[in-house]
Amino acid sequence: MATLETTPVISDPMLPQPYVLQRVDKETPDTFSLTVNPQDRVDDVAFMPGQFSMLWVFGVGELPISISGDPAQKGRLVYTVRSVGKATNALVSRKVGDGIGVRGPFGAGWPLEVARGRDVIVVAGGIGLSPLRPVIYEILQNREQYGRLVLLYGTRSPRDVLYRKELAVWGRQPETQVLISVDYGGLSWHGHVGVVTTLFKYARLQPSRSVAMICGPEIMMRFVTRELEMQGLKREDIYVSMERNMKCGVGLCGHCQYGPYFICKDGPVFPYERIRPLLDKYEL
Amino acid sequence: METLERIIAEHPFFGGLESYYTGLLTGCASNVRFNAGVYIFKEGEPANNFYLIRSGKVALEILPPHNRPINVETLTEGEILGWSWLLPPYIWSFHAHALQDTRAIVLDGKCLRSKCEQNHDLGYQVLKRFGQIMARRLQATRLQLLDMYAAK
Numbered sequence: 001m002a003t004l005e006t007t008p009v010i011s012d013p014m015l016p017q018p019y020v021l022q023r024v025d026k027e028t029p030d031t032f033s034l035t036v037n038p039q040d041r042v043d044d045v046a047f048m049p050g051q052f053s054m055l056w057v058f059g060v061g062e063l064p065i066s067i068s069g070d071p072a073q074k075g076r077l078v079y080t081v082r083s084v085g086k087a088t089n090a091l092v093s094r095k096v097g098d099g100i101g102v103r104g105p106f107g108a109g110w111p112l113e114v115a116r117g118r119d120v121i122v123v124a125g126g127i128g129l130s131p132l133r134p135v136i137y138e139i140l141q142n143r144e145q146y147g148r149l150v151l152l153y154g155t156r157s158p159r160d161v162l163y164r165k166e167l168a169v170w171g172r173q174p175e176t177q178v179l180i181s182v183d184y185g186g187l188s189w190h191g192h193v194g195v196v197t198t199l200f201k202y203a204r205l206q207p208s209r210s211v212a213m214i215c216g217p218e219i220m221m222r223f224v225t226r227e228l229e230m231q232g233l234k235r236e237d238i239y240v241s242m243e244r245n246m247k248c249g250v251g252l253c254g255h256c257q258y259g260p261y262f263i264c265k266d267g268p269v270f271p272y273e274r275i276r277p278l279l280d281k282y283e284l
Numbered sequence: 285m286e287t288l289e290r291i292i293a294e295h296p297f298f299g300g301l302e303s304y305y306t307g308l309l310t311g312c313a314s315n316v317r318f319n320a321g322v323y324i325f326k327e328g329e330p331a332n333n334f335y336l337i338r339s340g341k342v343a344l345e346i347l348p349p350h351n352r353p354i355n356v357e358t359l360t361e362g363e364i365l366g367w368s369w370l371l372p373p374y375i376w377s378f379h380a381h382a383l384q385d386t387r388a389i390v391l392d393g394k395c396l397r398s399k400c401e402q403n404h405d406l407g408y409q410v411l412k413r414f415g416q417i418m419a420r421r422l423q424a425t426r427l428q429l430l431d432m433y434a435a436k
Contacts, residue, residue, distance in 0.1 A: 030435065084435040126433035156433040183428045185343075185355035190383045193343065193358045195427045201362070217432040 013250045016056045016101025017041070021094050022076065027162050031082045031127065032092040033068060036100055037075060045077055049134030050109030050241060050269045054249050055079060056101030060090040064246040064264070066131035067105060072141055077102065080130035080162065106249040108269050110135050111239055115211045119147035121203070121233075123224045125154050125196055125216020129162050131241055131268070132215050140173055147210075149176045150203050154196025154220070157182050158189040177204060196220060197227045207232035213269075215241040222279055225272055238272035288313050291389060295336045296362045297413055305406050312395035317387050318342075324365070324380040331368035331376045332393045337361055340386025345379040353379060356428070357421070367414050369393030 023035040038045055047053075047067050056062040069078025083092045094100060112135070120139060124132050139146045151170065155161055161180065171178035179199045181192040192199065196216070212228050214221050221240050228238055244256035244263040251265030259278045261267065289310040292298055298306060316335070318324055324342065325331070335342075341360050345353040356378070359365050365388070368376050374393070400407030 082435060154433075156431070160433065183431070183433065185358075187345075187353060187355070189355060190341070191358075192360075193355045195424045197427075198357075198424060202360075219427070219430065219432055223427065 013103060013106070014248065016054070016062075016103050019077070019100050019102045021096055021098045021100055024092070024094075024096060027080060027164075028160050030084070031080060031160075031162060033078055033080045034091070034094070034100075035069070035076055035078045036102065038102075039099070045075055047071060047077065047105040047134075048109030049112065049138055050131055051105035051107050052131070052246070052249075052264075052268060053077065053079070053102050053104035053106065054246070055081075055091060056103070057087065057090045057094070058099075058101070061087045062101075062103075062247075063087050063091060064249070065091075066241075066268075068130035068133045070137040070141075071134050072137065077105075080127065080133075082127050103249055106246075106264055108265075108267055110213050110241075110269050111211065111271075112138060115139075115213075116145050117147065119206050119210040120149050121205060121210050121212040121228070122149065122151045123153075123196065123212065123214045123216070123228075124151070125220040125224075126156065126160070127162065128214075128216035128220075128241070129153055129155075132213060133163065133166075135213060136170060140170065140176070143173075143175070147175070148204070148206070149173075150205060150210075151176075151178045152181075152196055152199040152203060153179070154181045154183070154199070154216070156184075158185055158191070179203060195223070197223050200227050200231060205231055210237060212238045213241075214238070214272075218242075218279065225276075225279075235273045235276065236271065239269055240272050240275070241268045242270060242275070243268065288315070288389065291338070292336065295389070297336060297364050297417075301409060305409055308399050308403065308406055309391065309396070312392040312399065313389050314392075315387070316390040318382040318385070320382055320384050320386075322382045324382060324386075325376045326379050327376055329376050331366060331374045333390050334364060334366035334369050334393060335388040335390050337363050337365055338387040338389065340388075341383040342386055343381045343383050345381050347379070353381075355381075357424075358383070364414075364417055367418060369397070370411075370414055 018039040019036040022037050025033040052064050052066045054062050055065050065079040068080040083089050122132050139149050181199050185193045242263050246264040247253045247255040249264045251262040256263040293306045339361050343355040344357040347353050
């Protein structure tokens with residue numbers, strides 16, 4: 001079974017490092033990308049696509065957020081945050097120049113070593129595109145190392161489409177197919193409407209030489225994995241990113257236990273084959 | 285030149301159908317073209333035909349109360365538009381709105397219903413294919429109803 005890639009954590013993983021908010025980009029009405037730079041050290045901000053950090057807002061709390069930036073751009077980290085509660089509201093309300101505490105990066109990332117030389121099928125749902133964006137950057141910057149890139153992205157409505165300009169740019173790259181679907185559209189939306197699995201009929205896939213990476217709501221991932229298997233992908237070539245209430249980030253506190261695994265340490269990216277028996281269970 | 289029978293036989297929806305049956309279907313079929321922006325049918329109108337889309341894009345729209353229409357599904361090349369012709373009361377449940385110039389084969393539902401009543405083997409072949417589409421679209425609709433990407 002493939003070993004997923006990780007970076008070493010800093011010496012005290014429980015100690016937030018001081019970062020400064022450099023930039024805020026509004027992606028959708030409720031979702032923002034935050035770019036942060038370390039206040040002091042700049043040598044340890046490397047991450048693997050798929051990893052996450054714990055972001056700490058003083059007086060409010062700490063949140064696990066996937067890293068959504070370009071892994072080749074050293075010295076900064078980007079997080080895409082959807083404002084859905086007190087802590088995320090506080091996070092996206094920070095102003096440029098404000099301080100934020102960062103722990104991590106943590107966890108197992110996407111299997112880029114396994115993907116080299118093969119086609120990569122990326123299936124994202126909603127904000128699940130953010131932990132997959134670093135994979136797309138990596139592939140497009142190292143085009144000769146990978147086969148075709150097929151991105152299937154489903155989201156709620158046209159106003160919820162993330163990284164709109166980048167999606168258009170990615171779709172024009174060689175050996176790259178970008179397909180977008182929304183669950184419902186207004187009259188001005190002339191793109192595809194339907195759940196993300198309905199995009200498969202338009203995807204030009206070569207299942208026997210492909211690796212699939214999926215991130216989105218669990219129910220979406222269940223249907224997508226079934227569809228991928230129907231298309232002919234082997235289970236061992238499918239990887240999923242799981243989400244739970246992560247707290248410590250290093251597998252000590254048990255908040256994110258998922259069957260025999262800790263999402264923060266053993267995941268968030270898992271080989272589908274490993275967690276398949278758990279995906280259909282309730283209350284895990 | 286492509287004949288209607290050949291187009292029907294090669295359409296994915298009727299894949300594997302014996303030529304005898306495609307011949308029966310062809311007797312109810314004709315070519316049709318819709319310009320972008322045209323409504324192919326509207327909710328509440330009698331449903332007396334269905335379409336094999338050859339090219340273009342069609343949106344299925346529903347009109348929520350006191351609101352603008354919502355596009356709930358798009359259909360493109362190789363897909364089937366409409367099954368209300370098959371089951372009583374033969375009334376369309378959605379608007380079908382051509383988003384692009386669209387070419388299709390239209391099959392006369394009354395003609396086909398009559399042939400299916402006379403030839404139950406044909407009826408089974410037609411129902412089997414529509415049943416698969418209905419099941420797949422029902423499943424997709426359930427997922428849409430979950431609103432799974434909503435903020436939780």
